[in-house]
Amino acid sequence: xxxVHDELTARARSWLAEDPDPETREELAGLxxxxxxxxxxxxxxxxxxxxxAGLRGELGAGPMRMNRAVVVRAAxxxxxxxxRTGHDGGLVVVGYDARxxxxxxxxxxxxxxxxxxxxxxxxxxPLPTPVLAFAVRHLDAAAGVMVTASHNPPRDNGYKVYLAGxxxxxxxxDARIADEIAAIGSxxxxxxxxxxxxxxxxxxxxxxxxxxxxxxxxxxxxNVRVVHTALHGVGGAVVAAAFERAGFPAPIAVAExxxxxxxxxxxxxxxxxxxxAMDLAFATARDHQADRAGGVDLVIANDPDADRxxxxxxxxxxxxxxxxxxxxxxxxxxxxxxxxxxxxGTFATTIVSSSLLSRIAAEAGVPYTETLTGFKWLARAxxxxxxxxxxxxxxxxxxxxxxxDGITAALLIAELAAELKESxxxxxxxxxxxxARYGLHATDQLSVRVADxxxxxxxxxxxxxxxxxxxxxxxxxSAEDLGRGDGGLPPADVLRYHLAGDSRQGVxxxxxxxxxxxxxxxxxxxxxxxxxxxxxxxxxxARAAADWALGTLRADLAAxxxx
Numbered sequence: 029x030x031x032v033h034d035e036l037t038a039r040a041r042s043w044l045a046e047d048p049d050p051e052t053r054e055e056l057a058g059l060x061x062x063x064x065x066x067x068x069x070x071x072x073x074x075x076x077x078x079x080x081a082g083l084r085g086e087l088g089a090g091p092m093r094m095n096r097a098v099v100v101r102a103a104x105x106x107x108x109x110x111x112r113t114g115h116d117g118g119l120v121v122v123g124y125d126a127r128x129x130x131x132x133x134x135x136x137x138x139x140x141x142x143x144x145x146x147x148x149x150x151x152x153x154p155l156p157t158p159v160l161a162f163a164v165r166h167l168d169a170a171a172g173v174m175v176t177a178s179h180n181p182p183r184d185n186g187y188k189v190y191l192a193g194x195x196x197x198x199x200x201x202d203a204r205i206a207d208e209i210a211a212i213g214s215x216x217x218x219x220x221x222x223x224x225x226x227x228x229x230x231x232x233x234x235x236x237x238x239x240x241x242x243x244x245x246x247x248x249x250x251n252v253r254v255v256h257t258a259l260h261g262v263g264g265a266v267v268a269a270a271f272e273r274a275g276f277p278a279p280i281a282v283a284e285x286x287x288x289x290x291x292x293x294x295x296x297x298x299x300x301x302x303x304x305a306m307d308l309a310f311a312t313a314r315d316h317q318a319d320r321a322g323g324v325d326l327v328i329a330n331d332p333d334a335d336r337x338x339x340x341x342x343x344x345x346x347x348x349x350x351x352x353x354x355x356x357x358x359x360x361x362x363x364x365x366x367x368x369x370x371x372x373g374t375f376a377t378t379i380v381s382s383s384l385l386s387r388i389a390a391e392a393g394v395p396y397t398e399t400l401t402g403f404k405w406l407a408r409a410x411x412x413x414x415x416x417x418x419x420x421x422x423x424x425x426x427x428x429x430x431x432x433d434g435i436t437a438a439l440l441i442a443e444l445a446a447e448l449k450e451s452x453x454x455x456x457x458x459x460x461x462x463x464a465r466y467g468l469h470a471t472d473q474l475s476v477r478v479a480d481x482x483x484x485x486x487x488x489x490x491x492x493x494x495x496x497x498x499x500x501x502x503x504x505x506s507a508e509d510l511g512r513g514d515g516g517l518p519p520a521d522v523l524r525y526h527l528a529g530d531s532r533q534g535v536x537x538x539x540x541x542x543x544x545x546x547x548x549x550x551x552x553x554x555x556x557x558x559x560x561x562x563x564x565x566x567x568x569x570a571r572a573a574a575d576w577a578l579g580t581l582r583a584d585l586a587a588x589x590x591x
Contacts (some may be wrong), residue, residue: 040090043072046215047089047287049096049132056089057524063535077286078206080198080404081546084177084186087128094129094185096136097215102187103137103173104218105209107144109201110170112208116145118170121228123151123160125176125262125333126288130154133175138219141455143219146170149226154262154288155233156334157188158433162236163228164194165430179259179299183294194430226487234264239428241274245369249446250275252325255316256438257282257309259298261288261332270435272524276442279323282312292332300329300338300352300420310340310348317342319351324477326445326455330434331407336420337434339441341456353455356382356471359416360462361455362424365444366414367392373413376406379517379524379545380541380554381418384462384469400510400520402546403432418471418554430569465565467536470574474553474582476591484544484551487589491523491542496588500580502538524546529558535574536560551591555581 040060047053059067071090076083076098083102085094110118115570120141124134131154138148149167151160157174164172172190180186189197189205197205212218224360254271256279258264264286271279285292285308292298295305306329313324327340327350339358343351353361363375363385374395377385381398389396394413399405403423406415407430415423421432424440445455465470478484495507510522520543527538557577559570 032043033065035064036065036072039072040068042567043090043097047095047097048100048136048215052089052095052097059089078105078202078209079546080196080202080402082186082188082197083480084180084184086183087185094187096129096132099133099136099187100140100155100215100218101209101212103140104144104212105205105207106171106173106189107141107146108211108459109205110146110267111144113204115170117147119147119149119167120381121149121151121160121163121167121169121172123155123157123163123172123174125157126154126290127175127177127332128182128290129185130175131354133185133187134173137173137175138225139220139222140218142221142224147226149228151232152228152230156261156263156266156330156428156435158335158431158435159233159236159266161190161194161429161431161433162239163232164190164192165428166223166232166235166239168192169517176333178333178335178547179297180411182290187469190431194245195407196431198404206296212461226340237266237270237273239425240270240433240439242428243425243436243440244274249450250443251277252442252446252449253277253323254279254442255282255309255313255324255327255372256280256283257306257312257327257329258288258334259295259300259305259329259332259336260285260287260292261330262288262447263332263334264331265293266334267330267435267438270439271442274439276446279328280312280316282309284308298332306338306340306350306352307348310350314349315372326442328438328441330438331420334434335432337422337437337441338420340453341454343456351456354471355416355418356384356419356469357459358420358437359418359422360384360388360438360469361444361458362416362422362440363388363414364423364458364462365440367394374409374411376409376412376415378402378406378417379515379522380543380552382418382469382471382556383539383558384466385416387466388462400517401543407431460564460567463567463570464561468559468567468570468574470557470559470578471573472555472578472582474555474585476551478549478551481549483591484549487551487591488521488523488542488544490590491588494588496525499525499527499540499584499588500538500577501533502530502535502577502581533577534559534570535577537561537583538577540581542585551589553585553589555585557581
């Protein structure tokens with residue numbers, strides 16, 4: 029044991045000698061002095077893996093944490109990869125949010141890029157991820173870096189990489205950059221410029237806003253009142269500016285969450301999907317709803333880097349008076365709106381999203397495709413015109429932002445709500461119309477957060493070893509393991525089951541997809557059942573049948589996976 033402890037201490041002291049950040053040096057020195065070998069072992073058990081999500085992890089000292097030393101290596105690896113692929117002297121745009129250390133990581137990245145002979149341009153201030161993705165395309169850059177951990181807990185940060193065209197990296201680019209990172213020796217050998225990078229002006233934000241409002245139809249109705257929460261992120265000011273430029277009434281900001289705050293003090297997790305995250309937004313809406321002249325039509329939330337968009341509609345049958353729409357519901361609404369606006373091109377979603385989009389696309393006569401999860405795949409669909417994923421991500425203007433964009437999605441859903449309002453209708457009523465037209469496509473998710481990642485690995489092994497043959501009383505007609513190339517998609521740690529319908533349950537078919545999360549310590553299981561609906565009068569019965577079927581699917585899947 030002494031030898032192991034000596035090795036840990038030696039590795040920590042070696043790291044200390046190179047760490048450019050006095051805060052993490054002090055932190056690590058304290059662990060060494062206290063001989064906290066459990067903590068040291070955790071921090072030096074390997075290195076953060078650079079993959080298709082870039083880097084993401086908890087802030088702190090050591091190679092298994094996000095810190096300036098790790099970022100310098102990542103930037104050096106990216107620079108080497110760009111130079112090796114013919115982009116010597118190319119421009120890299122660097123953006124950052126308001127999380128702890130984000131500005132430091134962005135400046136370190138710029139210093140490394142310039143030191144490697146590339147050009148670097150920092151966004152003018154903490155800004156949403158869609159502004160960075162836009163800037164990469166707008167400035168014809170060779171690459172982009174966004175320092176953000178999106179909706180992760182406060183102690184996390186991350187490093188997302190985009191290549192030319194503004195789409196996130198995919199294999200083999202991620203592996204090539206990872207190899208270059210691994211080849212970095214001493215940090216002392218990484219040239220870091222003291223200056224020489226540009227800081228872009230506010231004109232890049234104005235260019236983004238001009239492009240964002242172009243998703244709307246000129247002179248379309250704009251009379252819709254929105255409560256908006258930025259969840260302590262960087263989206264508040266940009267959303268307000270976009271709505272003002274578009275001619276909507278100014279959004280009512282949730283005051284407690286409007287300004288950036290890296291500690292996210294009012295929420296357990298800064299994710300609109302998490303329980304309690306929307307409580308203040310609903311309270312704000314109720315306060316304004318009492319005033320008939322200033323009543324609220326929609327509640328809209330962005331996650332902290334504003335690439336996702338959550339929508340809630342009035343519902344007097346709920347305790348809060350509001351109902352959060354699922355990502356699949358918003359995805360269908362936006363698709364229907366774009367079809368009405370005569371959008372042409374490929375409509376795309378992921379294998380874990382609802383199959384309803386395929387029905388909408390088929391009737392509209394537009395191409396449709398499914399990809400693996402994540403906008404890194406959706407953004408590369410041929411002829412892309414619209415893409416969404418159930419995790420509240422929507423791309424409504426791929427020629428402007430080749431990634432999910434919670435701001436343009438908010439504008440477009442507000443336009444749809446305003447058009448419906450002018451004719452005396454609501455988003456909820458349009459969803460009922462879609463169910464009556466295409467069948468009720470009801471979705472749910474079984475999501476299990478773990479402290480021990482081996483539990484997720486064990487669940488996937490269990491399902492592979494003994495694939496279920498019946499789930500929720502429905503026969504499994506096909507079981508696909510995308511890890512071995514099933515489904516005609518790139519290999520991925522994903523299991524997919526298609527289930528037969530059952531007239532006794534009123535279900536015409538179902539689907540289950542299971543995968544580990546790529547960004548959080550979660551096992552995620554996606555469920556869908558389709559219930560035929562002859563007309564709107566049957567919707568209540570159909571929803572009851574769907575709820576029962578989804579509940580039994582959840583229970584049986586949890587048992588099969590051992591979770």
